[in-house]
Amino acid sequence: MRRALYASALIAFAALAVFWWGTDGFRAFTTETARRERILLNPRALPLFTLEDQDGRRFNFNEYRGRLLAVEFIYTRCETLCRSLGTAFRQIRDAVPADRLGTDFALVTVSFDPSDDLTALRAYATHHGADGRHWRVARLTDEAARDALLDVFGVVVIPDGRDGYEHNAAIHLLDRDGRLVRISDIEAPEDFIRAAGLRS
Amino acid sequence: MTMSQARLSAGAGLATLFVLALPPMRTWLEASMVAHMLIQIPLLATTGFAAGFGLSPSQRARLRRLIGGPLPFVLTALLASSYWMLPRALDATLVNPFAELAKFASLPLLVGLPLALGWERLEAVGRGFVWTNFFSMLAVVGWLYIAAPVRVCNSYLVADQYDAGLWMVRLAIALFLAWLASLFMHRAPAYTTLRATLASTITQARPAP
Numbered sequence: 001m002r003r004a005l006y007a008s009a010l011i012a013f014a015a016l017a018v019f020w021w022g023t024d025g026f027r028a029f030t031t032e033t034a035r036r037e038r039i040l041l042n043p044r045a046l047p048l049f050t051l052e053d054q055d056g057r058r059f060n061f062n063e064y065r066g067r068l069l070a071v072e073f074i075y076t077r078c079e080t081l082c083r084s085l086g087t088a089f090r091q092i093r094d095a096v097p098a099d100r101l102g103t104d105f106a107l108v109t110v111s112f113d114p115s116d117d118l119t120a121l122r123a124y125a126t127h128h129g130a131d132g133r134h135w136r137v138a139r140l141t142d143e144a145a146r147d148a149l150l151d152v153f154g155v156v157v158i159p160d161g162r163d164g165y166e167h168n169a170a171i172h173l174l175d176r177d178g179r180l181v182r183i184s185d186i187e188a189p190e191d192f193i194r195a196a197g198l199r200s
Numbered sequence: 201m202t203m204s205q206a207r208l209s210a211g212a213g214l215a216t217l218f219v220l221a222l223p224p225m226r227t228w229l230e231a232s233m234v235a236h237m238l239i240q241i242p243l244l245a246t247t248g249f250a251a252g253f254g255l256s257p258s259q260r261a262r263l264r265r266l267i268g269g270p271l272p273f274v275l276t277a278l279l280a281s282s283y284w285m286l287p288r289a290l291d292a293t294l295v296n297p298f299a300e301l302a303k304f305a306s307l308p309l310l311v312g313l314p315l316a317l318g319w320e321r322l323e324a325v326g327r328g329f330v331w332t333n334f335f336s337m338l339a340v341v342g343w344l345y346i347a348a349p350v351r352v353c354n355s356y357l358v359a360d361q362y363d364a365g366l367w368m369v370r371l372a373i374a375l376f377l378a379w380l381a382s383l384f385m386h387r388a389p390a391y392t393t394l395r396a397t398l399a400s401t402i403t404q405a406r407p408a409p
Contacts, residue, residue, distance in 0.1 A: 004268030008275050015279035022289060031291040031354045156354040168354045 032168050035154040036183040043179040049149050051110065051138040054121040054130070059138075061108075061178055068105045068196055069174040072186075073155050073167060075113030076124040081169045081186070085109075086128035088171060088189040093135055095193045105198060107135040112150060112157050113165070114143060153180065201253060210254020217247040217308060230294060233356040233364040238371065241284055241307060245277075248312020260317055273318030274330055280310035285341050287352035294355045324391055335376045342368025 020026060028034035048060050061069065070092055074082040089107055096105050109130060111121060116139050124130070125137040140146040150157060157167040171192050173182040184192035193199060201209070219225055220243060229240040252260070264270060283289055284303060292299035322330070345365030351358045383391060383398070 001268065004271050007267040007272035011272055011276050011279065015283075018283060022283065022286060028288065030287045030350075030352050032350075034288060158355065158357065160357055160359075166351070166357050168351070 039180055039183050043181040045179050046152055049145050052141050053136040053138045054118060054125045055132055056118055064106055065178050066176050070107045071172040073110050073112050075111055075165055076116050076120040084186050085169055088186045090129055091189045092193055096198050102134040109137045111139045112146060206253050209250045213247040213250030220244060221304060233360040234367050237364055238367055244307035245311040248308030249316045252313045252316025263317055270318035270321040273314035277311045277315040280306050291353050291355050324394060331379050335372045338368050339372035
């Protein structure tokens with residue numbers, strides 16, 4: 001009986017350790033929470049990706065060094081989450097003091113859908129009020145780069161079986177050194193605005 | 201269980217494990233959350249359970265004596281199976297081969313096998329505890345998946361999550377009813393006592409006329 005007690009205590013302790021390890025100290029029960037927690041602890045440097053905006057101009061995130069950059073991932077045909085993302089982005093844009101918009105802060109919406117052409121990007125930009133200067137709507141020109149970009153951000157895109165996609169939607173913040181430093185919930189743009197120190 | 205039955209049980213367990221590990225089988229069962237959680241995972245545990253009976257009764261008894269009886273085994277099974285109810289653990293098996301390997305090893309070895317070792321020596325009350333604990337865990341996790349305002353697995357669609365939750369709740373109810381029915385079919389004295397307790401609880405709970 002005593003042996004059973006010791007064995008059970010040992011087993012319970014081992015299980016506790018595994019659960020602790022598997023949930024980052026009982027804080028992250030889902031992959032998405034873990035992704036956000038890990039970025040907070042370890043900001044991530046990003047490799048170079050070439051993007052193309054709604055006006056056909058090529059650019060990369062490096063050009064935004066010295067400024068804060070908000071990044072979100074969408075596909076333009078999306079009827080649900082991406083609309084909230086667009087709304088959240090607009091809310092963030094509107095919260096930034098006019099003298100900082102463009103000079104210290106910019107926004108980029110990236111489409112991960114290969115079928116999104118410039119016309120689709122322009123329509124999305126017009127609909128959500130992205131001006132193409134401070135807020136650009138972009139796509140990736142090459143398929144391999146698309147997967148690498150999603151991977152480094154930790155964004156998982158899966159087909160929803162109805163010609164669309166489901167993805168872990170969030171608002172990503174790149175700091176002035178171009179590192180991914182924060183991932184915020186799309187339901188809480190206020191949180192993002194505060195964390196990025198955007199309120200004057 | 202005779203010697204040949206034991207050998208058959210162990211063989212069936214190992215063969216099922218082999219089939220489940222085949223890449224097309226894995227892809228197929230992991231494509232949906234329902235099949236992953238309610239077919240693949242329980243089957244993996246079952247392979248270990250079946251294989252456990254390939255050990256002779258004396259070997260099983262020796263293993264039980266080694267750690268002091270059936271309870272530590274049942275505890276191991278309970279804890280190890282809860283781990284695979286974490287949405288994050290499920291997600292990880294789809295992208296990380298080590299997590300997949302851990303799932304294929306731990307479900308037979310830390311859930312099925314210990315259950316096989318512990319079960320035969322468990323009293324009616326112990327078995328009742330394991331069952332009721334299992335139904336309630338299944339129902340609670342199922343309900344969480346139905347009611348969660350967010351997608352808990354990055355690799356599965358939100359509709360799939362809802363379906364998985366629904367099936368877990370259905371399964372929990374079905375298993376609970378089956379267990380309840382089975383209580384009334386046993387003739388062992390322990391079950392008679394259990395039935396009597398249940399009956400008196402129900403009578404006492406009835407409001408006075």
